[in-house]
Amino acid sequence: MPSLREIISAHGSLLLLDAVSERVQAGWFAGGEAHWAESTEEAGLGLFRCLDELGADLTTVKAFAFCEGPGSILGIRTTAMAIRTWRALTPRPCFSYQSLAVVAAGLGDPSVTMVADARRENWHVFRPGAPLRRLPGTELTGPCVMPEGFRRWSAAPAGLTTRPYCLRNLCSLSAVATAGLFTATEEPDAFLHAEPEYAKWAPQIHRAPATP
Numbered sequence: 001m002p003s004l005r006e007i008i009s010a011h012g013s014l015l016l017l018d019a020v021s022e023r024v025q026a027g028w029f030a031g032g033e034a035h036w037a038e039s040t041e042e043a044g045l046g047l048f049r050c051l052d053e054l055g056a057d058l059t060t061v062k063a064f065a066f067c068e069g070p071g072s073i074l075g076i077r078t079t080a081m082a083i084r085t086w087r088a089l090t091p092r093p094c095f096s097y098q099s100l101a102v103v104a105a106g107l108g109d110p111s112v113t114m115v116a117d118a119r120r121e122n123w124h125v126f127r128p129g130a131p132l133r134r135l136p137g138t139e140l141t142g143p144c145v146m147p148e149g150f151r152r153w154s155a156a157p158a159g160l161t162t163r164p165y166c167l168r169n170l171c172s173l174s175a176v177a178t179a180g181l182f183t184a185t186e187e188p189d190a191f192l193h194a195e196p197e198y199a200k201w202a203p204q205i206h207r208a209p210a211t212p
Contacts, residue, residue, distance in 0.1 A: 001180035004029075004065075004171060007095055011063040015056060017079045018167055019043040020071020020099050021149035025167045026050035030060070036168040043078040058086055065182060068096040069191040070116035070124040070132070071150060080188035087188075095182040098191065100126035103147050103163055105179045106170045115144045115160070117152045134193050 008014050013030035024039045024046030037053035039046035051058075064083045069076055083094055100114035104126060114126040118134050125133045125140070140157040147165035170176050 002095070002182050002184075003180050004177045004182065007063060007065065007182060011093060013060060013062045014065055015058075015061045015063075016065040016167070016171075017047060017050075017083070018067040018099075019047065019075030019079045020067045020069060021075075021147065021165050022151070023149055023165075024050055024075070026054060026056075027167060027171065028054045028056045034168075034171065043072070043075040047079060047082060059090070061086070061092065063093045063095065064188075065095045065097065066188060067099050067102075068185075068189070069098060070118065071099050073190050076190040080190065083188045094185055094188050096185045096188065096191075097181045097183070098126070098132060099147060099150075099165065100124065100132065101128075101179075101181050102167070102170055102176060103145070103165060104128050105176045105181060106173050107145070107163065108175050113140070113142060113144045115140065115146050115157070116150050117146075117154050119153055121154045123154065123157070132191070132193070 008029045016027040016029070018025045022040065024041070024043055026037050026047065028035045035054055037050035039049040041049060064087070066079045066083055067076065087094060100116060104112055104114045110128045112128070116124040118124045121137050122134050123137055123140060125135050137154055137157050143159040143161065144157050146152070146160060146162050148162045149165050
């Protein structure tokens with residue numbers, strides 16, 4: 001898994017988009033500099049407000065990166081759809097990362113348990129060195145950390161605290177910029193713990209009930 005620095009070094013310029021929290025965040029990396037923009041508007045508007053503020057020319061973007069979750073599914077899929085459209089016009093590499101892993105790398109504490117609400121009293125759970133899981137709130141033990149600006153519907157586990165989810169600050173940390181947090185993807189989309197399963201049914205022609 002490549003790091004942020006490795007991706008920028010390999011491709012020269014990178015547009016990073018993140019709409020998993022209450023703020024849309026965008027980073028433009030080019031020429032050895034990083035520029036950031038934020039918006040509190042919904043993702044469909046916020047993404048383009050950020051691009052206008054950055055003055056990023058999409059024709060000069062050599063690679064994309066986006067957050068696949070956990071977080072706002074609407075924000076994630078809006079971002080993924082935009083990147084798919086731009087890549088259809090001009091094919092370029094795309095990389096995904098996970099929000100909880102970024103915050104954990106910034107904290108630098110291997111014992112930390114990062115969580116985000118997965119609804120229905122379930123939580124996304126990330127611990128350094130282990131894959132992202134989904135667990136019932138009743139199975140969460142010890143102190144847990146949730147990124148600020150992430151929505152919550154379930155009852156908070158005991159000892160839940162929050163940490164800032166500011167990519168401008170997180171990506172400036174060497175521990176984050178050099179960590180292997182990114183995965184190359186050809187189909188940008190929201191992270192799923194498992195592929196959805198659908199009920200199967202046998203189609204039948206509707207007929208009037210038989211008369212006695």
